[in-house]
Amino acid sequence: MDKSIKVLFVQQVDDHFVTEGLWCTEEGEYYIVDNIPFIANRIALGDTIKVELDTEDNAYYFDDFVAVSGNSTIRVFPFNDSIIEEIRKQLLHLGCESEVFLERKIIAVNVPVDVNYKPVKEYLDNGEETGNWTYEESCLMHSV
Structure with missing residues (x-):
């Protein structure tokens, strides 16, 4: 069974930061975005990304793109x-x-x-x- 995790995308909007959590499915060492983003910019359903685990928060954060889906x-x-x-x-x-x-x-x-x-x-x-x-x-x- 594929492992799904919630990945947090943090972006600056004007003078504050907003965070959106998107479900992503593990694909080897990378993750594929499973949700259509409501808030996060420049990300699409099906994009392949790298994530970083923040052990203090026990949360996964978006790190970088591996491949874009074209969506x-x-x-x-x-x-x-x-x-x-x-x-x-x-x-x-x-x-x-x-x-x-x-x-x-x-x-x-x-x-x-x-x-x-x-x-x-x-x-x-x-x-x-x-x-x-x-x-x-x-x-x-x-x-x-």
Whole structure:
């Protein structure tokens, strides 16, 4: 059975630090990211990373990249909770899986390496232009 651990990603945002824990699966001496990040930037589902164990905290921390998956991570911030499931349904139709962090009203979206990003971006741009949401490309590996 594969060993899964929670790896902490610490990043500076403005004048403070934020930490996000992502589940990762052991692959030899490295780990593969199993979650779509909600907060951590420049990381995507399927990336292979090195971790460091802090024995004082008894916690694993992100150390470095070994290989990128080629997937992209997008965050959608809907202005109305009632459209969250419709957004996810449409993104799934475009080939993208997603996870929801309701407390922060964030939809974390994984755009797999083999998915054409152009229709995804058109959908996201349209929703932003019509005032339904805003979005950010937190780890963009695709080109349009």
